[in-house]
Amino acid sequence: RHHGAGGAADGGGGGLPGGPALGGGPEAGDGIARHVAALREGVVLLGAVVPAHKYTAADIPALCASLSSNDPAALVAPVRAIRKLLSVTEAPPVDAVIHGGAVPQLSRCLHAAEHPELLFEAAWALTNIASTDRTSVVFEAGVVQQLVLLLRHVHADVREQAGWCLGNVAGDCTTYRDAVLAAGALEPLMLNLQQPASPSLLRNCTWTMSNFCRGKPQPDLKAVAPAVPMLAYLMKAAEDEEVVVDAAWALSYVSDGESDRIEAVIQQDVAPRLVKMLGMNKMSIVTPAVRTLGNFASGDERQTQVVIDSGALPALVPLMSVNQRNIRKEVCWLVSNIAAGTHRQISALVGEPGLLEAVSEQLSESAKWEVRREAAWVVTNVVGGGQPQHLLRVLQVGALKHLCDLLDVSDVRILLLALDAIDNLLTQAPKLGASVDVVHMLQEADGVEKIEALQEHNNEEVYRKAARIITNHLMLEEESENALPNTTAQGTFAFGVGPAPSAAAGGKGFFSFGAPAPAAPASVVEFQPSHVAF
Secondary structure, eight states, X not given: OEEOTTSTTTTOOOOOOOSOOTTSSSOSTTOSOOEEOOOSSOOEETTEEOOOOOOOGGGHHHHHHGGGOSOHHHHHHHHHHHHHHHTOSSSOOHHHHHHTTHHHHHHHHTTOTTOHHHHHHHHHHHHHHHTTTTHHHHHHTTOHHHHHHHTTOSSHHHHHXXXXXXXXXXXXXXXXXXXXXXXXXHHHHHHHHHSOSSHHHHHHHHHHHHHHHOSSSOOOHHHHGGGHHHHXXXXXXXXXXXXXXXXXXXXXXXXXXXXXXXXXXXXXXXXXXXXXXXXXXXXXXXXHHHHHHHHHHTSOHHHHHHHHHTTHHHHHTGGGGSSOHHHHHHHHHHHHHHHTSOHHHHHHHHXXXXXXXXXXXXXXXXXXXXXXXHHHHHHHHHHHHOOHHHHHHHHHTTHHHHHHHGGXXXXXXXXXXXXXXXXXHHHHGGGGOTTOOXXXXXXXXXXXXXXXXXXXXXXXXXXXXHHHHIIXXXXXXXXXXXXXTTBOTTSOBOOSSOSOOOHHHHOTTOOOTTOOOOOOOOSOOOOOOOXXXX
């Protein structure tokens, strides 16, 4: 992110979007890079007011040339001038500064440990270059190790600016992130979080820590695990909303993956706080909370149960009707993970008032497609792993009609999900009670016609599943309805002539009236479901 004039020096700070989210998804509130914009004519710098001076791009060559001085005191003015040029919010002259050879000189300035003004101005200028698509120039100048050392500097302003710059570097790509972690940045950054000199420092260092934890492939758990207790504390206790949000995102990044990553976060007893965050009206807070709880639910049986026991299910119901479709999508994803759990967990889900109804609504044709896909996973998981009473609830909320509506979509994966759910409903139909006619419900929803049409689908797995449903469930129904009355063993009509003659009873070539007829072969062959390997 881009650093504003009211940043490290006086506790202001800015947060303009600095680039796309690394690894996808609605990530930390203000992007992976922060630019420090010059928002006013003068700034308070280490206790001294810096007078304003206007510079233009035409001054850059001369300013860059003056950076070759070996006198730290003489370097403050040109470095500050370059910093001011880079601090404009629109089109900062980054390329001109780079082409002027300033970056290596700014990197050299970071070694002037006894000159905090110069350290601060140089780190600020480098922070803004790193907030653009030219982060590689900063990284290749070899600044990381020196910035890590500056995280322990006696002046808090210098520490904050060094942390900010490292956050921009780490947020650019996973290669740079891993290099920053390998340089030992985590420990001194945690020290600044434990004893923040200012609200601004706490805010920026928390954001930097979130960048240390984000990205795919993920950082090794051992590299970031020491920060998890501090992040959990900040999410639970911090009063600054930005700190809470960034800490929550960091925990979502850490808990995304295998059970050991989930456990590292669950052990900090954050689930109750995350559930409380679900009830807040600010989606910037709700989103990372939903994501982290969804990660928990994707873990093993015990980890999924933590979500239920923390009271998350009733808190999810109102979120299914918010305007932000991304929230509805995330909630459906979370619920789908619970639906993939045990019978007890599925019972909690379907028994939560209004939750399954809300899922069914998000499965309907009126819902946004990306939300419908996640809702389809919920229903498919309930039907595939649930008990008869769970399937009855699925039917009661009208989900079968919405599953049939999915049979028209072009997304093959969702088509297969819908077919699997319908197949399971038909297979379990005998256990649902005589009053529940799943085939009739399927017909009313135009499902039979659509499944028959899918036998012509160009995807082999789709047409095989459709054909199997018809063979195993619908053909029997159709033949039962259309069975011919009073047929003979040879399949001909017997209009009142009695049973077919038996050679054994009446002799070869003779009818034996009144003798019992031989058993007719079954007119319907029942096919058992089979698994086809593709």
